[in-house]
Amino acid sequence: MHKQKTIMQIDDKITLKKIHPCGGKEWKIARIGADIKLQCLTCGKYVNLTRDELKKRAVSGVGQAKE
Numbered sequence: 001m002h003k004q005k006t007i008m009q010i011d012d013k014i015t016l017k018k019i020h021p022c023g024g025k026e027w028k029i030a031r032i033g034a035d036i037k038l039q040c041l042t043c044g045k046y047v048n049l050t051r052d053e054l055k056k057r058a059v060s061g062v063g064q065a066k067e
Contacts, residue, residue: 008032013041015059020045 012029016038019025024042031037035048049057 008036014038014054016057017059018057 008029010029010032014027014029015025016027020040020042022040022043022045024040026041027038027047028041029036030039030046035050036054038047038049038054039045040047
């Protein structure tokens with residue numbers, strides 16, 4: 001069985017399982033490197049997650065550019 005790679009790009013919008021303290025669930029990918037930097041679309045705060053953490057916490061939208 002082959003692992004399917006997820007393709008993430010800057011400005012992709014994703015939804016995480018856990019709600020941010022401000023009440024937001026929607027995030028935007030701000031930077032991709034060893035860690036992924038996400039920006040909350042409700043309050044504008046930034047959070048860094050590893051790729052594995054992001055794959056576990058994401059509900060939808062990883063690898064899909066939404067306009």
